[in-house]
Amino acid sequence: MNNELKTIPLLPLRGLLVYPSMVLHLDVGREKSVQALEKVMVDDHQIFLSTQKEVGIEEPTEEDIYEVGTIATVKQMLKLPNGTIRVLVEGLQRAKIERYTDKEEYYEVDVQLVDEREEAMAEEIALMRAVLDAFEQYIKISKKVTAETFATVADIEEPGRLADIVASHLSLKIRQKQEILQTFDAKERLEKLLDILNNEKEVLGLEKKIGQRVKRSMEKTQKEYYLREQMKAIQKELGEKEGKTEEVSTLKDQIDESNMPENVREAALKELDRYEKIPQTSAESSVIRNYIDWLLQLPWSKETEDNLDIDHAEKILNEDHYGLEKVKERVLEYLAVQQLTKSLKGPILCLVGPPGVGKTSLAKSISRAVGREFVRISLGGVRDEAEIRGHRRTYVGAMPGRIMQGMKKAGTINPVFLLDEIDKMSNDFRGDPSAALLEVLDPQQNNTFSDHYIEEQYDLSKVMFITTANTMTTIPEPLLDRMEVIRIAGYTEIEKLHIAKQYLVPRQREDHGLQKGQFQIRDEAIVEVIRHYTREAGVRNLERQIATLCRKAAKVLVSGEKKKVVLTDKAIEEYLGKPKFKYGEAETEDQVGTATGLAYTTAGGDTLSIEVSIYPGKGKLILTGKLGDVMKESAQAAFSYIRSRANELKVDPEFLEKNDIHIHVPEGATPKDGPSAGITIATALVSALTGKAVRKEVGMTGEITLRGRVLPIGGLKEKSLSAHRSGLTKIIMPKDNEKDLDDIPESVRKDLTFVPVSHLDEVLKHALVGEKK
Known part of the structure; x- marks a missing residue:
């Protein structure tokens, strides 16, 4: 280190560093730097070059500039059109800033010069050779430095100068270059440079490997692209248009536009990738293609x-159906809640009622009414679980289940989905479809419904499910628990008349090509058809009879016999033949041993005549009429009760030892079963044993216990309608069923007298009449 101080203008460099013996062009634009240059050009052309620690600083202070720099000579200076100055400088000698002397117009510093030793020691010579070998290998790998440069460097004998020239040709960070610059000892500088060169060789070797790998990958990609283009050209020549590539591209666009959940989208893209790689002739190719299509x-x-709009919905429901107030009210309630919450899950309604009452329609x-898509699937006879959940894709010809097929048909996630005839499902070794429906119809879990074919979870929570059934007895209890049951009992005579006038006659008239002026049917004629040509809870047979009348009227009009057909009750027999049913089946006189019971069947309500005959024998109880187990037990219970109360009922206690008793329910070919015939059988038995007649206008329903208590029953509304149709005027019913009287239409209730009873003694009091015969 030289003790001599030299005062010299300072030029701070940004992103550059100048070593001694190094020649470099610089562009200078900062005002202080320009003034420093102008000063040195006037004096001895020498300037001190030191690098800024941070490139981005516009006005550097003492702390922002490295202390060690290089004294350089300005060889040339040229002013450029953009206002900057281009200078050519040559590095002369290292120096270290001792202090800043002036900072106004330009930076001026006092620097201490650093002397270099020219002769090389033996250890330095060895280090120089090692550095030159490493530098040569570096040049071969990097190819950033020419061979001529190496030849120039190889001739340098001074160790410090060699280190500086080699460092100036390396692609190093400013911090590393500065570290070499401020290492004053030549030997130490060569050692640092050797470490840097060895490290650079390793890095360059890795870069070369990565480059080769990337090149191979690019070559492979280019090769694939070239082959694809060739394939496209061949397919075009063969008339296959764009082939599979175009198809895959189209499918990918469709997947991106489909708004699938992210997990489904990933599954679809994964399958699409497989589809692209599998040959078109492969059997699996069509399986994957079908799966993507379904998604x-x-x-x-x-x-x-x-x-x-509740008013709009109510108007549509009333337009399409007469009556059915409970169902309409439930739909309007749902809409009202939707207006308030906007997020109610779709209800699951189960419409239970006899055929022909309008459940499906x-x-x-x-x-x-609610403005949703409608989709219907029939479950009648379905006995395979895969019908609901689909088949796994491993099976040949696999397809999604009925639920997913219905959703595809609907095209929206919130349709009205009708599951028709849910009570007629079956099961076998292939599984129980009703159990599979539990997931569909459970509001707590149908938001993650899983179809075996689709595999991804599907949200059914916004679907409004409606199921229909003729009876609840064949619906499994867990499935029934998930549904809101709404009973549709059947129609009264007055309701059937209104339905015929408003819906059936106009529809059949239009279907048969008749004008309103050509064919008319009077109200009394419709009542005649209802009473004597149909016996049903719904109106399906009534519509068939009206269709028959329309056909016959069309024939009359076409043949020219008449220009207008107006049907009255007198003309019905001429068109439909003799009456098929007797209206008012009630007995014409009081009978001994015969009682009229009321039954609830899948076709609605019906009357049931129970006959008891007693004749000499050995005490056998004979039951006929194709009775089920429940009715047989009811007969046994009634029989036991009468034996236990023989004295009170004034029956001969020894009647069993001397007689056989035969209980028969007419229409023996029709199976009959149910828990509501107990009091009817008991009344008929008591009547036969005491000789007292049963009132002809009385119908009864209720189960009996061994102590004579009358138990509640179901289907009171349907039974009351059948009693009304049959011409009965008094109904004996269990006291516990009084709450069901509100469901019975007013037009029926006013014609019937209901007698609530809680014990068989009350039944006999109202049912039996007359003295012993």
Whole structure:
């Protein structure tokens, strides 16, 4: 280190570093730097070059500039059109800043010069050779330095100068270059440079490997692209248009546009990738293609907006159906709650009632009222679980289940979905479809419904499910628990008349090409058809009879016999033949040993005549009429009760030892079973044993215990309608069923007298008449 101080202008460098013996062009633009240059050009052309620690600093202070720099000579200076100055400098000698002397117009510093030793020691010579060998290998790997440069460097004999020239040709960070610059000892500088060169060689070797790998990958990609283009050209020549590549591209676009959930989208893209790689002739190719098609065709987010106008919905429901107040009220309640919450899960309604009362058509009306898509599937006879949940894709010809097929058909995630005839499902060794339906119809879990074919979870929570059934007895209890049951009992005579006038006659008239002026049917004629040509809870047979009348009227009009057909009650027999049913089946006189019971069947309510005959024998109880186990037990219970109360009922206690008793229910070919015939059988037995007649106008329903208590029954409304149809005027019913009287239409209730009873003694009091015969 030289003790001599030299005062010299300072030029701070940004992103550059100049070593001694190094020649470099610089562009200078900062005002202080320009003034420093102008000063040195006037004096001895020498300037001190030191590098800034941070490139981004515009006005550097003492702390921002490295202390060690290089004294350089300005060889040339040229002013450029953009205002900057280009200078050519040559590094002369290292120096270290001792202090800053002036900082106004330009930076000026006092620097201490650093002397270099020219002769090389033996250890330094060895280090120089090692550095030159490493530098040569570096040049071969990097190819950033020419061979001529190496030849120039190889001739340098001074160790310090060699280190500086080699460092100036390396691609190092400013911090590393500065570290070499401020290492004053030549030997130490060569050692640092050797470490840097060895490290650079390793890095360059790795870069080369990575580059080769990338090149191979690029070559492979280019090769694939070239082959694909060739394949496209061949396919075009063969008339196969764009082939599989175009198809895959189209499918990918469709997947991106389908608004699938992210997990479904990933599954679809994964399958699409497999599809692209599998040859078109492979059997699996069509399986994957079908699967992707299903994922694309299922609605994942498309939703119809509910029409929540209650008045509009009520108008449509009343237009399409007469009566059925409970169901209509339930739909309107749902819409009202939707208006308030906007997020209610779809209800699951189960419409239970006899055939022909309008369950299926009511579901269509509901979908029209709320403005949703409608889809219907019939479950009658379904006995395979895969019908609901689909087959796994490993099977040949696998398909999704009925639920997913219905959703695809609907095209939205919130349709009205009708599951028709849910009570007629069966099961076998292939599984129980009713158990599979539990997941569909459970509001707590149907938001993650899983179909075996689709595999991904599907949200059914926004679907409004409606199921229909003729009877609840064959619906499994767990399934029934998930549904809200609404009973549709059947129609009264007055309701059937209104339905015929408003819906059936106009529809059949239009279907048969008749004008209103050509064919008319009077009200009394419709009543005649209802009473004597149909016996049903619904109106299906009534519509068939009206269709028959329309056909016959059409024949009359076409043949020219008449220009207008107006049907009255007198003309019905001429068109439909003799009456098929006797209206008012009640007995014409009081009978001994015969009682009229009321039954609830899948076709609605019906009357049941129970006859008891007693004749000499050995005490046998004979039951006929194709009775089920429950009715047989009711007969046994009634028989036991009468034996235990023989004295009170004034029956001969020894009647059993001397007689056989035969209980018969007419229409023996029809199976009959149910828990509501107990009091009817007991009344008929008591009548036969005491000789007292049963009132002809009385119908009865109720189960009996061994102590004579009358138990409640179901289907009171249906039974009351059948009693009304049959012409009965008094109904004996269990006292516990008084709450069900509100469900019975007013038009029926005013014609019937209901007698609530809690014990068989009360039944006999109201049912039996007359003295012993």
